[in-house]
Amino acid sequence: MTDVRVPTLGESVTEATVATWFKKPGDTVAVDEMLCELETDKVTVEVPSPVAGTLSEIVAAEGETVGVDALLASISEGDAGSDAAPKAKEAAKDDEAASQAPRNESGASVDVMVPTLGESVTEATVSTWFKKVGDTVAQDEMLCELETDKVSVEVPAPAAGTLTGILAEEGSTVEASAKLAVISSGAGATAAAPAQATAPAASGAEISGGKDVEDAPSAKKAMAEAGLNRDAVTGTGRDGRVMKEDVAKAIAAGTTAAAPTAAAKPRAPSAPDDAAREERVKMTRLKQTMARRLKEAQNTAAILTTFNEVDMTEVMAIRNAYKADFEKKHGVRMGFMSFFTKACCHALKEIPEVNAEIDGTDVIYKNYVHMGVAAGTPTGLVVPVIRDVDTMSFAGIEKAIGDMGKKARDGKLTMADMTGGTFTISNGGVYGSLMTAPILNPPQSGILGMAKIQDRPMVVGGEIVIRPMMYISLSYDHRIIDGKGAVTFLVRVKEMLEDPRRLLMDL
Incomplete structure (x- = not known):
């Protein structure tokens, strides 16, 4: 009898809730087959089977709260798990056959493995195969794309040759370092490919x-x-x-x-x-995680939003006057994001609770600014993080935003690029939004929303004039930020944008 226990849940996490059991008592299980899923306040943890056998008892039912190393279930080994063993052996034979087939005449075969997915990421979903069995591939040519909870990972061909076997089909979940496919080089590879390519037809006949x-x-x-x-x-x-x-x-x-x-x-x-x-399309892992985290933010934080408006006359005047010289010297265009980022950094120093987070019964104040910049991509919303942005120049900020934006569009963002943010800016104005109230990006306590610039009649000095105006908003966690702090933060951002000289004088 083997005990299944709660694994280590992460730093400062001491308990979890049993969310889902994938097996029931009496079911046979294979080694590393997923038994259940646990949820903590930060992550979702899957619990694999430590041995092959039969699930004899479930100790912690769905909905129960369990501590680290608590007993979840028991598995009987030996004859009780005999049904699982043949399946494992059969799978092993299939893998062996797939890996040995190209060796008949070609000599060399290369396994295509799941690359390193990032810290704490143990599995991914095969989203797209760019090649099919029998196709010739060049070294470093993209074979397939994997999706994790946070990023998409492209898998290049480790060698030139013929793709003779695909072991993980689209939609399947693979663990880190699992085998995805087999590539063979030489004449034998070409001969082996058609034989394997006809396998689906034979399978269809059998069906x-x-x-x-x-x-x-x-x-x-x-x-x-x-x-x-x-x-x-x-x-x-x-x-x-x-x-x-x-x-x-x-x-x-x-x-x-x-x-x-x-x-x-x-x-x-x-x-x-x-x-x-109709068309039914499975949500990507990225979208599933984003949906879950946004809903968790609504369920956990006391989200409130305050609004203001900014006269963009001075910022636009500076940008128009210096954008040519700025781009010539620094090799990057001057945008509005560097002004907003600088203004937020100054305001965060004055209202530090906006740059803080709640951890249990403690409040952690961040004496630095790692700015998240929300960006829409074909695969979903991502928030790359620019670290220590409060120490950067206007040119440095624009370059960093440009680099992160390109990586996001190309699907090249890594886990490190999207973790550790302390505050976020979301620019819905680029899509034409007139007013926005963004949702917090947990565990952060504040997010600034930018809308589009629109000419509107304003009363200035007793006269009606046309000014380029932008609505801005601050969504914040009312558990840590009170109304006065939130309004003051937004007013400071407004003041520095309407008189950018305050940014130079740190006022």
Whole structure:
């Protein structure tokens, strides 16, 4: 009998909540197969099986709070786990066959492994394969892309040759240092590839011969609604399973049901097929994590937002007067972000609680500014961090923002690039937002929202004049920042932007 216990949860974390059990008593488990998921106030931790066997007892049920090293469950080894052993052996044989196939005549084969994912990151999801079995690849050519909770990681080919085996399909979860694929070089590689490429077709034939394959739930629903028989649809998924898009293709091609199922509802011949016009796409790990963290921020922090407006006349005048000389000397364009970053750094020194965070019953004041700059990318929102921004010049800030922006667009951000921020700026104005109230980026206590610059009539010196105005906002954690501090912070930012000379004089 082997005990399954709560693993180390991280510095200063002493307890967790059992969120989900993936197995139930009596189920067979393999070594390192996920048993359950724990949630702390900072991270989600998956608990793998330490041995192969049968889950004999669950001690901590879902929803219970457990401490570090607490007993979660018990696993019986030996004969009880015999069902798991053949599966593991069979998988090992498959891996061995895949790795040995290219050695027949080519001589050399190279394993494609999961690269280092970053500190505390133990697994990733295979999001996209850029190559298929049988394709020739050059050294360092991109083979696939992995997604973790925070970043996307591209996997290059370690050697030139032919991709002779893909061991981790799109959508599968792989652990750090797991094998993804096999590359073989030489003439034998070319010969081995077609044989393996025909494997799916053979597998499909086996399926049609009666192999039990579970079709996608969305495909089952679409077939039922369309009145299609399973035999009338050609499956293109793994092992020949029918996917939703296969059903849509069958409907578009005019396929009729061979024997409508009893569950199919009568449909008017001209009724539009809503299911065929829908598309279900699994959320990326990045989006899943972002959604969870934003909701956690709403559930945990007492978020409040205060607004003000800034007359951008002086900032725009300085920018127009010096932008050409600035770019010529420093090799980077002068934008508005450096002005806002500088103004926030000055205001954070005056109102230090905005640059602090709550840790249990303590408040941690940061005597430095690591500025997060929110940026939208094709894969989702990311917040790269510029460290010690309070010590940087205008040119240094613009260069750092430009470099981080390029890395974000190219999907090159690392874990280190997005951790450790103490305050964040979110510029919704670049998308046309007139007013914004951003959500906190935990564990930070404040985030500045920028909107677009718009000419508006303003009363200045008793006269109505047209001025370029911008609404700004501060979303803050009311548990640590009171209303006076939040309003004062935003007023200081406004004052320094409307009279940028205050930035030079540290006023």
